[in-house]
Amino acid sequence: MRSDELRDAGALTGTALGELAQLARGVHTALADRLFTLAGKPAEPIRMLHDGIAAIAYASTEVGVKVLPAAVGLVAGAVQDPTAESVHDTARGRFALGALNGFWGDRVAERQPALAPQLRMRLNNGPMRGVPANLAHDADESVTGRLVFFAHGLCETDLCWSFAAEKRWGDRSVTYGSKLRDDDGWTPFYLNYNTGVHISANARELADQLEELVALWPVPVTEIALVGHSLGGLVARSAAHQADELGHRWVKQLRHIVGLGTPHLGAPLERFANWGTHRLARLPETRPIAVWLNRRSVGIKDLRYGALLEADWFDIDPDELLQDRVTPATLIPGVAYSMASATLSREPEGLFAHDLLVQHSSAHGIGKVRSIPFDVARTHHLGGRKHHFDLLADATVYAKLREWLAGADGAGRSSEDTDATRRRNRRTRRTRRAG
Incomplete structure (x- = not known):
């Protein structure tokens, strides 16, 4: 780890431990207040003694757990070799930071920025790059004008696409991207980004980087495909929508957006968390x-x-x-949207029609209040004890992915045919917002 990463790691550890101490103090104080209130005046002397001891104990604990890790981080950073490898450039480091930032990424980006992943990409098995010009420089004679970008989900990293690869393909280096490169001549890119910040912010950064990359690419770009797992599918849709609004040129080459287990209509676990915190907030103890x-x-x-x-x-x-x-994001004319879901149940219905995290209906944009008009012919269901991460490496999903990217279904229209439609859509959306 670099010195700034060690410093921020110490500070973050102190903040996290301090918040746990505050949590314990808050619950303890609320319980004690209720008990002493029930006991009445006879317990007042004991209450005063208890409150004094508790205040001293918790205050010293909070100071200790906050200050000690931060101090250790500062000292370790001061003596660290300035040429040390960044934690962002190691597989284990990215894995740990991916999980951490998924839960607290917005706060980490604000308070401990050295630990917050910036949106970067890598070409095949090359190094992570934060500047599109460097990605273009990495290109060799094997690259093509068919570019496919893989966006990971919440708490994941660019390495998630190798999940279970050895079990599925017999080679841990094999991914959907490498197979598409070998089978159909696509040039794969893998994104890594902070999933704890807003989806729209990640998408805007992706849209801007793609605009620059396509302009610098050494061969003419003829097709672009965005493939997202879970939250990554929402980032892909948002990036395309925002790029279209901004008039980015790369959208003219965009042909496909694929969502694998993407919660297009939301995730029930987060809705339950929202509901649960409101119930917990009703009582002082919780x-x-x-x-x-x-x-x-x-x-x-x-x-x-x-x-x-x-x-x-x-x-x-x-x-x-x-x-x-x-607000439903417009489906862009000339772009084929394809969706895959996994479910614990064999059929895509019933109590277990989900993959532990995302419901089948949400992955396919089918809702009671709001629906997204995806083409049913471009959907796939992986059923029978299948979970969310099975979608990252599966032979049948790859076969569908390859089929989808090979078929036009409207995506093969020339850019000239869709330019006028895009301009009309942008004018319509601006008029609606103004109204």
Whole structure:
């Protein structure tokens, strides 16, 4: 780890331990207040003694757990070799930071930025790059004008696409991207980013980087495909929507958006967390737990109903007991949208029609209040004891992915045919917002 990463790691550890101490103190204080109130005046002397001892004990504990890790981080950073490898450039480091930032990424980006992943990409098995010009420089004679970008889900990293690869393919280096490269001549890119910040923010950064990358790519770009697992599918849809609004040129080459286990209509676990924190906040004894749970990242809160755009969260308290207020992102003309889901049940219906995290109906955009008009012919269901991460490496999913990317279904229209439609859509959306 670099010195700034050690420093921020110490500070973050201290903050996390301090918040746990505050949680314990809050629950203890509320329980004690209730018990002493029930005991009445006879217990007042004991209460005064208890409150004094508890205040000293908790205050010293909070100071200790906050200061000691931060001090250790500062000292370790001061003596660290300045040429040390960044934690972001190691597989284990990215795995740990991916999980951490999924839960607290917005706060980490604000307070301990050395530990917050920036949106970067790598080409095949090359190094992670944060600047599109460097990605273009990595290109060799094997690259093509067919570019496919893989966006991971919440708490994941660019390495998630190798999940269970050895079990599925017999080679841990094999991914959907490498197979598409070998079978059909696609050039794969793998994204790594902070899933704890807003989906719309990650998507805007992706859209801007793609605009620069396509302009610098050494061969003419003829096709672009965005493939996202879980939250990554929402980032892909949002990036395309925002790029289209901004008039980015790369959208003209965009042909496919694929969501694998993507909660297009939201995730029930986040809705339950939102409901649960409101119930916990009603009692003094459980209110500190609600406060602690509400510190989960805005990236997680965006998953409540699948918030794609800044308008879906701007000037809204994310801890309200919210109903679905998400603005449906326009499906871009000329782009084929394809969706896959996994379920514990063999059939895509019933109590177990989910993959432990995402419901089948949400992955396919089918809702009671709001639906997304995806083409049913471009959907796939992986059923029978299948979980969320089975979608990352599965032979039948790959076969469908290859089939989808090979078929046009409207995506093969020329850019000239869709330019006028895009301009009309942008004018319509601007008029609606103004009204």
